[in-house]
Each structure stands twice: as C-alpha cells, then as structure tokens.
Amino acid sequence: MASSSSSSLITLPSKKYDVFISFRGADIRDGFLSHLREALRQNEANTFVDEKLDRGEEISSSLLEIIEESYFSLVILSENYAYSPWCLEELVKILECKKDMEQMVLPVFYCIDPTHVQELTGSFGAALAKHREVFNNSLDKVESWCQALREIAGIAGLVSHNIKPDSELIKEIDKHISEKLNDVFPSHSFDEGLVGIDSRVKDAQSLLCLESTRVLGIWGMGGTGKTTIAEKLFDRISDQFNRRCFAANVREKFEKYGPDLCRKEILFQVLGRESCNLGLPTRRRLSREKVLIALDDVSDSDQIERSIGKPAIYGPGSKFIITSRDKQLLRNMEAQIYEVEKLNDCESSCLFRFHAFKQDIAGKDYMVFVREGR
Template sequence: MASSSSSTHQPKNFDVFLSFRGEDTRRGFISHLHKALCQRGIYTFIDNDLPRGEEISIELLKTIENSTTSIIVFSENYASSTWCLEELAKIVECRKNKQSVRPVFYMVDPSEVRKQEGKYGKALTMHEEKFNDKKKIQRWRDALRKAASISGWDSKNSRDDSELVQKIAEDISKTFLNKMRLSVAEYPVGINSRVKSVLKSLNIESKDDVRILGIYGLGGVGKSTIAKAIYNKISYHFEAKIFLENVREKSITKGIIHLQETLISEVLGDRSLKVHNECGGTDMINKILYKKRVLIILDDVDNSDQIKKLLGKCDGFASGSRIIMTTREKHLIDTIGREKHLIDTIGNGVSTYQVKELDEKESIKLLSKHAFRSNKPNEDYLKLVSEVIHYAKGLPLALVVMGADLYGKTIPEWESDLNKYTRSL
C-alpha cells in the first residue's frame, strides 16, 4: 500500500479520504493524522493541491466514491465551507453503499454539530441567506445530523493532539487489518497454541525495549505459517511493519538489493525509490526506520549477512520494536545474540522459539482435513492413515501435500502412493 497522494488527473482508490476545514486543522492536526496513517501503510487522500471554488469538482466526488473509509474532521469552521458541506453530503450518500464513515469532533461538541447550534447554526443560516436553495441546505443539514450521530472520536477525551492521532491511527489500522491479512493456512491445525507461546516471548505490550526473536525448526515444520499468523495478530500495533518472505531463496535468485528495495517500498508505499548498492540500501533502511516502532519479519534467513544488510545495526529502532526471523539454523540466532552492537543496543532482548512437529492427534486432524475434508479419517483408511502419519513425522507441509494428493483416492491408490513415498526416502 502506498502513502498519500494529492490530486491526480485520474481518481484512484484510496483507503481513507480526509474531509476537513483547512484553515482550522491543515497545518497541525490533519498533517499529523495524515502522516500517522501513511506510516501505517494506509493509502490516504488529502486535497493539498485541488483548486478551490464554489463547486466541488467531479474528480473529488469520484475520489470519495472510490475510498473505503472517510474520516470527517468537524472543527469550529467546518460548516462555514460549502466545499466541506458538499464533501460531507457525498460521504453520507456513499455510506449507503457500505462505505465506512468516522467523524472526529475536533474542539467542537458533537451536539453542536448534530443539532446545528453555535457556529454550525450560524453557518447554515448564512448559507440559507446566500443561496436561497432550500433543498441544498436541507441536504447539508441532514448530512451533518447523520454524520454527527455516528460513533467516532472526540478531542476532549484525549490529553492532546498526539494522543488523539494515535487513537485514530490505531483504530483505523485495526479496521484495515482484516482486509490486509497474510494468507496463513487453509486448515491452521496446531497454529494457535504455538502463536500464543511466541506472543509471550514477544511481550507486545511492553514498549520499553527492542526485542529480536528467532523462530527455528525443521524445513516444513510451519515456521513461516506461524510468523504470518503473528503478523496478522499484532501488526496494527506498529508504525511500520513488513513481512519479507523467502529471504534465503530471493537473496540467491534476485539479490539483496531487490530485498532492500522491497522492504523500503513496503514501508514507504513508494516503489519509485531505487537502491544502487547494498551498503546504500542498508543506510536508506536505517534512515527510513529511524526512531520508528517497527515490526519486521524476515522469513527463512540462512546467514547473518542477510540480516545485517536488511536491518543494519538495529540501533535506530524505537523502543517497542519487534524483529522476528524464521530460520532452520538455531546457531544463526545464537550468533546474532552475541553481536556486540546488539548487546549494547537491546541487551538480553534476543530470544529463540523452537517450532516442534505436530503430535499424533494434530497430525491425524491435519491429514484428515486435506485427505477426507473432515476432522477424522474414514475408518476404512485408519491403517493407511497411520502409515502416512509415520512417514510425515509431524511435518505440516508433508501432511498437507500428501493429504491433498490422496484426497478422493481409493484404498489401492493410497497403497500405491505410499509405496512411492517410501521408495523416495
């Protein structure tokens, strides 16, 4: 997902459309909110460059239509702008098409907006005198009443703008989290218990330190699957987050520079930035992530050089950051934990978690899900299922592949395939 764009010739699809009165909030609250949303990978529209006039442009109306969520920042002078009121009316209209709408009451009481009292009442009266168009004014009044009745955020419930921005960014991130989830597994047997164990080690609630966790185990044991499930559960906590997949393979086939560019583009949402050499890429990553609370997952690393070139010295991340690596090599994590610069930076914050193979009960369930589309195997196949379980040795990948291969086959076909599996040992 990208950061923000201002006006463009062709309306694009945005995650969030910000509606606000520029003279009240643009240089302060809105600029901070916009930045916070963009840093979380939420593609946010802000109309920095659109020419103003009495009539709102068709381009802007299309942008509202093409946005997933609209955030309306009701400030002191919001209703004095006919442009803002037209935006609002369009936003409320789009709500009928399941678009999410969230109001922010910034230094105004929600009842003042809903009942059109105070400055909101005066602004509407002024518009009535100017336009002599009862239908238009009533449309604006209805939109104000409806929007102000929606659950949102009230600035008086926050200590300052910083806290309010943080609340909004976190809530919006959670909303989009379900739409940006990594694909974990069709049948996540045994995943939840292992994820819970990992989360204990990560201690996400603590913002006092930087922690590195190495998830290690045999190939096919489910390390990447667990890491993806963790990403889905916790990523909304962080300013910047990325799951960098297949590091070992891609460092060979595409090179470290490609991985560095991928990391940078995912964090910034800008694919135009190019890395010209590995050292420059590391420096760029460090500058981009400096003082940010980050979640970085490096999937399937196999040497410390990959980690150094993708993360640098890890000394610029804000407290509360979490770095997760999956690897087959436990000694790689042990080596990282002995790096002096890391000891100086994060102390004892490097830990490991070994992913154990599935037990017999879990193995039977996972195989049954794929081979029989059921939690339990067909009774006629019990002996054959036992042989498959013995062959797979608790490795989820083997159970998934064999289960999918054996699905719908007869007992003789199972026996034939099992002979092939055995001969391939």
C-alpha cells in the same frame, strides 16, 4: 501464483485508498494533519488528503470518485467546517457511500461542541443561514447539508476536548482506523493463495531500483499475477515519491470511457487538482515532481501516451510501472522488463493444497496422494 482476481478472500471490492480525510484546512492546528498522516502511513494506510485542491463552490467529479474509492472516511469537523460548500458536499457523498457501499466513517469533533453539529447551532447554524442566503435558488441542496450534519453528529466519534493533547488524539484516531481496516483485511488474507508472490515482487523491485531504470515493464500472460506484483511493489515503494498514482485496468477504461477520463484521473491523483490536458503549464509542473505512476493492463502505446505523456517529461527520480501482455510494447517504451516466472513444483504444490484443502497440508500421505495422481 494467484493474480489480482484471485484475492477472493477479501469481502469488499478492491479500492485505491484506505482513508479519505475531509477537513477545513484553516481550522486545523499546524502539524496536526501532517502528524496524523505520518501515523497512518506508519501503519501502511494509503491516505488521500485534498489539501492542495482549489476550493470552489462546486466539488469536482474526480474527488467524488476518490471518496468512492476509499474504504474509510475520516471527517474532521471544526469551527468553520460548515462554511465550506466543498466540505459539505464531501460530507454528503461520504454518507451516501456509508449507506450504499458500507464505507466506514469516523467523525472527529475538533475543538467544537458536538451538540452544535447535531442541533445546527453556533458556527454551524450561522454557516447554514449564510448558505440559505447564497443558495436561495437551491434550498434543497442546503437542506441536504443540514441532514448530513445531523447524521454525522449521530455517529460515534472522537471529541478533541476529551482527548488532550493532540498527540493523544492522533493515537486514538490511528488506533480506531487501524482496527477497522484490520477487521476488513485480516493480516493473513493478503497472503493466502498468493503463493510465491514475495520473491517475485523482490525480483521486480531489484530491477526498478536500478539507477538506469525509469520504466519497469511487468510482462506475462493473463492470470500470471502481473497486477498483484505491480500493486504490492507500488505499495512497498510509494512513500519514496512526492506524487503517486496507480491506474488500474487502463485498457478497459480506454475502451469504455476514452482517454480524457483516464488522463484526468491520473493527473488529478498526481497533481492534487483538476487538469484535463498535458499542456505546457502542466508539463512544467510535472518536470519538478518526483512521481511514481503504475499503469495496469496496457495494450497499446497510445494508451500510455494519452494518459501520462512521455515518461521523460517527469522530474528526476520518477519511476513508472507498466503491466502488459505485449512484450514488444514494453520494449518500445525502453522498459526494463520483468517476466513473471511460472510457479515451480513446490509452489504449484502449495497452491494446489490451498485451493483443494483450504489449508497448507504437508506430509508423507499428501505427497503420495499427489505423485500417484489419486
């Protein structure tokens, strides 16, 4: 079975999110965003929305990283969008990712005239005039916002005035995003080379879904597919949880950056806001949340403790997936352990055919070829 590193058929590097949505909450009609997110979820798009974040003047480093970790950015430009320095900083980052990382971007002109964005008139002109007064010591920043607004206005997008009602606009957004993501990930590319993965994900899921299981440990040697199983299991059940986070390469991140960054990243995804510690207020909040957290490639119990604390502090129904080469570590976590099975003869044959011939070859001649070792 191929591990996560074997998904070489995908041309872009693996990212955490399919879609990042940038918007000004006060301008969006009640229900529009929730219906949009549900439509994207139905198409299995993993979407990040920063609606629960406190909006200050300075955008958080964690949010900038999340934009980088998204394949697609949806920018909903509304009447008061440009009044938010936070939104404008998001936009600058999104366009940087479009240029440097080939991120896909779709602007939606929601209840506004696109020419106001392009020409910086109307509410957009008024907002930038206000920013020039407030940020008179850093006008270069304001100019970067102006350039970003002109650039996003030059990208082909959707205009709500031309697509009514909102339900039709949501369909068009969902259709556009789904088509673009499908271009990046053809439907067959996820399964080619991942021989035997579905049965193993189902086995792991059956253990995790036991009422008594709070922590599922996925154990096996390097290259056996632990990460791939964890990723697919996480995607399969994530919509059952209020909060969720998949933390990849935990061991490597601890070695390179230390525990603080790892903990900050995880808490940011789980709580939707900046938090650097697991103090009493944070633990009190976590005790009310049903979460799904996956920690990939853990080599030491300290990495778990300093990243998420003890699983017991999280709310009822919370589940944890931990992949590791250390079986004793998982036992110490009182985890239900799924041992990744080796490929059987049939699966090994399929995997060999795929890599040797780049297709699923079967038949009498092939079996003779294999058995005789030609």
